[in-house]
Amino acid sequence: MDYNFNFAAVWRDFDLLMSGLGLGLILAVISIAIGCFIGLLAAFGMLSKNRAIRWVSAGYVSAIRNTPILVLILFTFFALPQLGIRFGKIESFIVTLSVYSGAYLTEVFRAGLIALPTGLREAGLSIGLTEFGTKLNLIIPVMFRNVLPSLSNNFISLFKDTSLAAAIAVPELTFYARKINVETFRVIETWMIASLMYVLACYVIAAVLRQVETRLAIPR
């Protein structure tokens, strides 16, 4: 193999790659925040007494989880405008990723809700909280803390999924890596640096989230 390494050629565009990494992180943070909201609603939906609500929630989770995210991304960006629903690239991707993460978080939250002792709700009711007040003050905060580790894992895989935003030309890390790849032909260097950046970012995110988990954990 006669390949001459030239990292300098890629290094020149390192700040582009970094800005792409930053955008990926922002996309993941916004999407998981919206996804948490959707997931919470759908999780309560799946445990609802109303059959129709249960059915809709379960259908949403099953449909999204079994469909490739690339199809969802393309559907939102290219197909929804046919119905008059039009977003910019970034907004479109955020919508997709939020709905996508919402389905996964529904499962996480549902498991968390089922695992809570029934006494928690009863104790809340016994001091005169309404069902809604019990959910808001007790059920959700306790469940949320219990599922933090799964939430962290979900965030990390969501962050990796932001690489797919490149498919609709959102300028994140993978998008710039492809661009640099084409412009410089420094193929090995580009993809080594790009994947290393993802791997290191995942490590750092995981370490930070573990700190957050211990900070937020219920003391015992």
Added chain:
Amino acid sequence: MEIVRAFDAIWAARWPILDGIANTLLISGLSILFGTALGVGVGLLLSYGGRIVRFFVRVYSDFLRGTPVFVLILACFYILSVIGLQLTAFQAGIFALMLFCSSHVGEIVRGALQAIPPGQTEAAKSIGLTFRTTFFSVLLPQALRQILPTWVNTATEIVKASTLLSIIGVVELLLSVQQVISRTYLSLELYFFAGFVFFLINFVIEKAGRIVERKIAIPT
């Protein structure tokens, strides 16, 4: 009627689409097959390897799991060709998915072996079993039951990830449908159709997994 036009378009392109479905199944199947074989090795090395071996296998696994599949596919596609391996996009894609699958299966296997209480190994030793017999008669049968559900999940992940090969030009299901879209502009109906077929494939895999799971469950 757009819907009728969409059905007509799908029917007209039934052979290319069926080829696409066949390709998706072939890509997924081969990646899962090779990836699982490699992954079992990874898992065993992570569990029973010496310190140095464990370190390198850990780096391998963490690197692959920290890199988005999409980046992995692009990296394999571009890098393998410049280092002189003349692989088609199809082959490079399967190679990338296989690596991805192997790291996940590796973690699943390691986790399952670790989850078996140490008392099992001790009990096996105490009745005089060798490591080989202990592993094949005591540990593996228990681990397999734990592996199955997550492994099925990984399989559906691979099927979904196989859509990413469309971006490097492999005509699998998604790209075959996109080719119809580029002729007919029926993006809404056809993306929906593509999503639905993927949903069906994964739904069948999940159901099959559930059935096998129930068959081999240890009665309690």
Added chain:
Amino acid sequence: MSSPVLEIVDLHKRFGALEVLKGINLTMHQGDVVSLIGSSGSGKTTLLRCVNLLEEYEDGVVAVAGEQIGYTKKNGKRVRLSEREIARQRAMTGMAFQHFNLFPHMTAMHNVMLGLIKTRRMKKDEAHSVAEKWLERVGMLARRDHYPGQLSGGQQQRVAIARAIAMNPQLMLFDEVTSALDPELVNEVLSVVRDLAKDGMTMLLVTHEMQFAHDVSSKVIFMDDGRIGEEGPPDQLFRQPKSERLAAFLKSSKFS
């Protein structure tokens, strides 16, 4: 005379086909301490839980301070009250649970304060001082910043009692508050309950501690298969049981 604190008239409750309460009548006045005893499955815990509607009941009336709990009559039909009304009614009674059910993500102090702020609409400062007073009463003030997971079972139960009593309920419900505790922790909780009885708190208890029931109660009720098997002052019930069933029960629970 003012209406009784608790009035239960012909209460029926079923779980599916199984009738667990078959017509219970009970009246409690200010300062009464009533203990429910009986074997498991006799309906005593269910009876207690009907009082704050943690269990729905199908027939009869449960009234606290003259107000029917959970239901009202509309055009001769029995309808369930609104969620908000029921929440308000539940706050008229306080409950201590077998498994304490403290809020795991809040300190002892905040456990007590939550109901005061959210239900009693107290300002934070006021809630804080009320909570302080009651934590002091149950001997838990020193541990006010501890989380439930950092407290022993007995300590958790004392905080749980403070949480309920701080709401200034008209009636306290105790559901086997010592049966999840290690034996050496039982007394610290019982002495808190005893003190409350001495102060004139109206209390309805489910308990397996026969000696305690004997000492603290103004009236003891022996529940038997969803009915009141026997009731009366503790001395009469424990010393001269009229029925075979009660005698056998007392013997099995080793009351001396």
